[in-house]
Amino acid sequence: MAVSIDIDAELVERRIMDLARHGACFDTGVWRTVYSPEWVAASDQYAAWCEEAGLKVRRDAVGNVWGRMEGTEPGKSIVSGSHIDSQKPGGRYDGALGALAGLIAIEALFKAFGRPKRTLEALSLCEEEGSRFPSTNFWGSRAIVGKIRQGDAETMKGYEDETMAEAMRSVGLEPARIPTAIRDDIDAFVELHIEQGPILEQAGLPVAVVDAITGMRHYHVTLTGEQNHAGAFPMDLRFDPMAGFAEIAGGVIDTAHRMGRPAVTTVGRVSCDPNYPAIVPRTVRFTVDARHPDPAKRAVLYERHETFMREVAARRGLTISWEILTDHAPCLSDPDLIRTFQAAATEQGVPFMTMSSGAGHDSQEMAAIARMVMLFVRSKDGRSHTPEEFSSIEDIVAGIKVLAAGLHALAY
Amino acid sequence: MAVSIDIDAELVERRIMDLARHGACFDTGVWRTVYSPEWVAASDQYAAWCEEAGLKVRRDAVGNVWGRMEGTEPGKSIVSGSHIDSQKPGGRYDGALGALAGLIAIEALFKAFGRPKRTLEALSLCEEEGSRFPSTNFWGSRAIVGKIRQGDAETMKGYEDETMAEAMRSVGLEPARIPTAIRDDIDAFVELHIEQGPILEQAGLPVAVVDAITGMRHYHVTLTGEQNHAGAFPMDLRFDPMAGFAEIAGGVIDTAHRMGRPAVTTVGRVSCDPNYPAIVPRTVRFTVDARHPDPAKRAVLYERHETFMREVAARRGLTISWEILTDHAPCLSDPDLIRTFQAAATEQGVPFMTMSSGAGHDSQEMAAIARMVMLFVRSKDGRSHTPEEFSSIEDIVAGIKVLAAGLHALAY
Numbered sequence: 001m002a003v004s005i006d007i008d009a010e011l012v013e014r015r016i017m018d019l020a021r022h023g024a025c026f027d028t029g030v031w032r033t034v035y036s037p038e039w040v041a042a043s044d045q046y047a048a049w050c051e052e053a054g055l056k057v058r059r060d061a062v063g064n065v066w067g068r069m070e071g072t073e074p075g076k077s078i079v080s081g082s083h084i085d086s087q088k089p090g091g092r093y094d095g096a097l098g099a100l101a102g103l104i105a106i107e108a109l110f111k112a113f114g115r116p117k118r119t120l121e122a123l124s125l126c127e128e129e130g131s132r133f134p135s136t137n138f139w140g141s142r143a144i145v146g147k148i149r150q151g152d153a154e155t156m157k158g159y160e161d162e163t164m165a166e167a168m169r170s171v172g173l174e175p176a177r178i179p180t181a182i183r184d185d186i187d188a189f190v191e192l193h194i195e196q197g198p199i200l201e202q203a204g205l206p207v208a209v210v211d212a213i214t215g216m217r218h219y220h221v222t223l224t225g226e227q228n229h230a231g232a233f234p235m236d237l238r239f240d241p242m243a244g245f246a247e248i249a250g251g252v253i254d255t256a257h258r259m260g261r262p263a264v265t266t267v268g269r270v271s272c273d274p275n276y277p278a279i280v281p282r283t284v285r286f287t288v289d290a291r292h293p294d295p296a297k298r299a300v301l302y303e304r305h306e307t308f309m310r311e312v313a314a315r316r317g318l319t320i321s322w323e324i325l326t327d328h329a330p331c332l333s334d335p336d337l338i339r340t341f342q343a344a345a346t347e348q349g350v351p352f353m354t355m356s357s358g359a360g361h362d363s364q365e366m367a368a369i370a371r372m373v374m375l376f377v378r379s380k381d382g383r384s385h386t387p388e389e390f391s392s393i394e395d396i397v398a399g400i401k402v403l404a405a406g407l408h409a410l411a412y
Numbered sequence: 413m414a415v416s417i418d419i420d421a422e423l424v425e426r427r428i429m430d431l432a433r434h435g436a437c438f439d440t441g442v443w444r445t446v447y448s449p450e451w452v453a454a455s456d457q458y459a460a461w462c463e464e465a466g467l468k469v470r471r472d473a474v475g476n477v478w479g480r481m482e483g484t485e486p487g488k489s490i491v492s493g494s495h496i497d498s499q500k501p502g503g504r505y506d507g508a509l510g511a512l513a514g515l516i517a518i519e520a521l522f523k524a525f526g527r528p529k530r531t532l533e534a535l536s537l538c539e540e541e542g543s544r545f546p547s548t549n550f551w552g553s554r555a556i557v558g559k560i561r562q563g564d565a566e567t568m569k570g571y572e573d574e575t576m577a578e579a580m581r582s583v584g585l586e587p588a589r590i591p592t593a594i595r596d597d598i599d600a601f602v603e604l605h606i607e608q609g610p611i612l613e614q615a616g617l618p619v620a621v622v623d624a625i626t627g628m629r630h631y632h633v634t635l636t637g638e639q640n641h642a643g644a645f646p647m648d649l650r651f652d653p654m655a656g657f658a659e660i661a662g663g664v665i666d667t668a669h670r671m672g673r674p675a676v677t678t679v680g681r682v683s684c685d686p687n688y689p690a691i692v693p694r695t696v697r698f699t700v701d702a703r704h705p706d707p708a709k710r711a712v713l714y715e716r717h718e719t720f721m722r723e724v725a726a727r728r729g730l731t732i733s734w735e736i737l738t739d740h741a742p743c744l745s746d747p748d749l750i751r752t753f754q755a756a757a758t759e760q761g762v763p764f765m766t767m768s769s770g771a772g773h774d775s776q777e778m779a780a781i782a783r784m785v786m787l788f789v790r791s792k793d794g795r796s797h798t799p800e801e802f803s804s805i806e807d808i809v810a811g812i813k814v815l816a817a818g819l820h821a822l823a824y
Binding site: 197198202218229234236245248257262263266267272274276280281289291360383 | 607608609610611614626628630632640641642643644645646647648649652654655657658659660661662665668669673674675676677678679680681682683684686687688689690691692693696699701703738769770771772794795796797
């Protein structure tokens with residue numbers, strides 16, 4: 001028999017809008033970088049709502065806010081939340097929705113069923129986007145799993161040249177205390193997040209259970225040929241890196257396309273040197289972002305890209321080199337948690353699909369110390385990282401229902 | 413019977429090296445923008461050599477230096493020269509060689525044959541490269557043919573924000589006097605120039621007679637799709653302008669290649685917005701530089717490019733637009749002058765070919781008021797606009813011999 005979960009749609013909407021006031025911009029946008037005044041206000045607001053809900057609030061050394069509902073039995077915690085920082089600008093839902101969902105679900109469960117057997121915790125993670133410090137996304141979850149090394153906060157520079165340590169101290173946090181944020185008593189981490197893509201919308205479904213976070217790799221490629229006069233140098237004697245780039249960019253994009261979902265490859269960045277209409281360039285630099293959640297297929301995708309890039313460069317007499325500056329292995333959701341939340345969705349009558357995440361999330365860091373699973377809520381037009389990102393309250397309530405029902409199955 | 417033309421190789425080499433001292437940089441480079449102190453010194457040096465050679469020196473309102481050898485019979489002048497300004501940095505030969513060649517050829521003819529029937533003039537043009545004022549290349553020849561409009565000097569801005577009028581006044585030239593530089597008494601303009609390409613080197617020839625200056629057009633293209641998350645958005649739902657750009661760049665380059673010499677098409681400039689590895693871009697902007705000296709084939713080349721760009725954009729659901737900011741019609745050399753200089757090369761025993769110029773030159777401006785023809789001298793590795801550009805003294809002397817023999821045929 002399905003438990004009856006009641007999620008108050010008006011409360012959900014009010015909380016989303018109230019939280020979005022902190023850093024509000026461009027009508028529907030949010031500009032809330034980690035350790036900014038808006039971030040402090042949003043974190044305080046989250047902590048206040050946790051207290052109202054009867055949760056015990058603790059803020060850790062990096063400013064993650066934990067709202068704890070102690071279980072009646074001993075054992076590791078079941079945690080649900082997401083990040084509270086935003087892009088510049090982002091929207092009202094990316095991250096914030098998951099932090100609120102964890103809190104609202106636990107609050108609803110406590111109201112309906114009282115104290116759980118297993119300890120439940122709602123979590124507002126301090127930082128995920130890398131929008132203030134480019135090299136430090138997942139700052140909040142990395143602190144929890146112990147991946148921040150001593151001295152990192154001092155050397156990490158923001159876009160405006162401040163260090164992470166300075167930013168922390170400006171809001172009363174002491175970098176030397178970062179190791180105290182480490183947790184080793186979490187059993188499961190469940191993160192609800194907007195999809196940020198169009199797959200649910202295309203499928204006509206409000207919710208997905210996420211079975212894996214994709215593996216991704218960024219190639220930073222340099223392709224060099226011979227700079228020449230655009231008029232005086234015949235085509236047949238050129239070593240034109242722009243022609244080579246065109247073939248490579250078209251080819252790697254096509255390779256991912258033909259491999260089929262969920263393979264994706266993006267060429268998002270390109271520059272050319274010199275950069276004049278009437279000069280055959282000497283060098284074209286570009287990125288290749290390639291992702292696949294299946295470890296074996298991911299290896300095939302990378303291998304095809306590398307072989308193709310080398311082949312094009314060799315055939316055209318160009319020199320090619322690349323650096324891999326970002327390389328994340330796929331992160332698989334826990335099979336039992338997948339089944340638990342699939343069953344919860346079925347029980348609650350929420351139509352859903354199971355899919356992988358093409359974007360990175362805090363859950364992939366949390367997976368180092370806990371079983372994890374994610375839930376996605378349908379995004380309008382697949383958009384995110386923009387003030388226009390939108391998910392309907394109906395879909396959000398459906399997602400929080402599934403979250404609460406799953407947490408109920410795990411904790412009661 | 414061929415006339416015997418004696419060109420002093422040591423004098424040629426000495427003059428090239430002496431002129432290259434004004435603005436010398438990077439061992440073999442020259443940095444000599446119009447109206448700079450180095451340009452003033454080089455112009456003074458050119459004027460002094462003209463006087464030594466017995467030519468009557470006149471500087472016009474934009475600083476072109478004319479060295480005139482009055483003919484014994486009336487009639488329009490026969491003029492030979494090129495520009496004395498350089499790229500930043502350029503080499504010792506681009507432009508300067510043609511200014512010196514005109515002077516050395518007339519000097520040699522006067523020594524050997526005395527005063528000509530037709531008036532001969534050596535010419536150092538003040539500006540061609542656009543290296544100080546981006547929008548004003550061909551400033552020297554455009555002044556002569558009357559293409560500079562009143563007020564142009566005041567509105568034209570340099571890379572360092574000075575106006576052309578300010579730059580002129582700083583060297584004692586008065587912009588209001590520009591119309592006095594107009595000439596209507598020139599019959600023929602003959603410009604010797606380095607090839608700036610590898611065709612003569614590949615053919616094993618020192619010299620070419622140029623039968624046309626190519627037509628060229630610059631498309632500044634904007635290709636817009638839909639910005640999306642590089643991970644969360646499946647390939648099959650993207651409207652990716654980078655994929656469209658790759659197909660277009662590869663296609664237009666291939667089109668020119670297949671059309672065969674002398675068709676050339678270059679994509680020399682590209683930028684992308686936003687420019688992040690993990691974002692499918694919204695917009696890619698790029699240039700297409702397409703050239704052909706044959707008016708009919710040029711029209712075919714442009715038409716193929718435009719049709720292809722529209723077809724790719726439409727098929728991929730992208731929007732495309734372009735501006736044409738540069739559009740020069742092909743400029744054909746005078747058939748009689750071509751024959752005259754082909755015959756001169758044959759008579760002097762200088763192996764040569766007839767070819768078109770893929771680069772623009774002052775001659776295409778001078779063609780508005782005079783018959784024109786050009787001579788090319790072989791470039792090492794086809795290079796120019798760099799301190800490494802090089803032509804051997806043997807090839808240069810061969811070129812000046814052909815120039816002098818042709819001028820002899822026209823003026824004696």
